[in-house]
Amino acid sequence: MTLAKVEGAPALARWTGRIALFSLVVLAFAIVGHRFFGLATPVLLSLVQLALAGALVSVILAVIVAVRIWRHGGVGTARVVTAIVVGGGMLAWPLSFYPTIKRMPAINDITTSPANPPPFNALAGSRAAPANGTAYDASHFAALQQTSYPDLVPLKVNRSCEETFDLVVDAVRRERMRIVRETPPAEDNGRVGSLEAVDRTLIIGFNDDVAIRVTGDDANAEVDIRSASRYGRHDFGRNVARVRDLLHEIVVRLESTIPGAAENRRKRKGSAEPEEAPSERKGAGRRKAAPRRQ
Structure with missing residues (x-):
């Protein structure tokens, strides 16, 4: 035996x-x-x-x-x-991934406007079953997002909606996203600009969808962003990170067009401040020149 x-x-x-x-x-x-x-x-x-x-x-x-x-x-x-x-x-x-799952909420659809999220129109055809649907589940996600990410709100700036939309397009391209459709604001569409793009994760190459809406008039504009995963119930924080990165990049684009802002940034970078971390100086610069956000 x-x-x-x-x-x-x-x-x-x-x-x-x-x-x-x-x-x-x-x-x-x-x-x-x-x-x-x-x-x-x-x-x-x-x-x-x-x-x-x-x-x-x-x-x-x-x-x-x-x-x-x-x-x-x-x-x-x-x-x-x-x-x-x-x-x-x-x-x-x-x-x-278990610590991330325990630490972060089970959300796969993030938006700065849960009450009226930017829709996915051009990208709807890319979400055939078994992919997640394009409809925003406000009953499940809205309260959870407000509790977990209260900082995600529409970006309001003192620029025309046309100029803001151009800066948004530039920001999306700088984030290396593939733009699927862009519709600039015009009189015939109620001055509502929209953009849809696809962002791929680095290693596996999952496709996540992004929708951006720009509304406003000649003096003010409001930017809403939505980022949603095509697959899975938990995004492991990818979508909220993407929305924040886009908001930051848009603010940087806006700052770069303020007269004197670029020169002030160069002076701040050139000043010797060894006791202050570079990330803190950068954050301080953003707060000083950032557009009005509510």
Whole structure:
């Protein structure tokens, strides 16, 4: 009976290593295929689930084999270690997001105007099932966003809506987003400018959608931004970070067109202030020259 256990251990050990390496290949294929070769996102998600399931199986089998080797002796230790390292490393990837999930609210649609978010029109066709819908779920997201991100409000500036829209387009391009449609404010559309763009995550290449609306008159304008994930119930903070980055970039574009603002910024950067961190000087400059926000 003992002999059968000893002889069976190497075969099972080989399978632990094979399953772990196969799972790693599937995961790499899914990520590379999605990022660079247009693999559909639902296929990516299915392959990732398959790879992680294989990694879990390989780790469980590796533990079983390790116990057998410890109790009865035999070969296969290297394969067991390979399965634990490879499979465990793959499982550590999704587990690393657990603190973020616990810390941040489960929101996948962020907007500066929950009562009237900018709509997705041109991008609606990119959200076929099983992707998330384009309708904003105010009953679920509005109160949660207000509690978690009370700083997200419309950006109000003392510029014409036409000039503000041009600066918004420039800011979106500087954030390296792909503009799908832009409609400048004009008399025939009630001076409501709209822009829709797509932003890709760096590693896996998930596509998230952005909609921006600019309203106003000859003297004042209001900018509303919406960022939403196409897949998943939790965005891990990506959308709120994107909205904040866009708001900051728009403010920077606005500051750069204020007479004397660029020269003042250069003077501030050139002044020696060793006791003050660069990020603090930059933040202070933004607060001094930022447009009016409510």
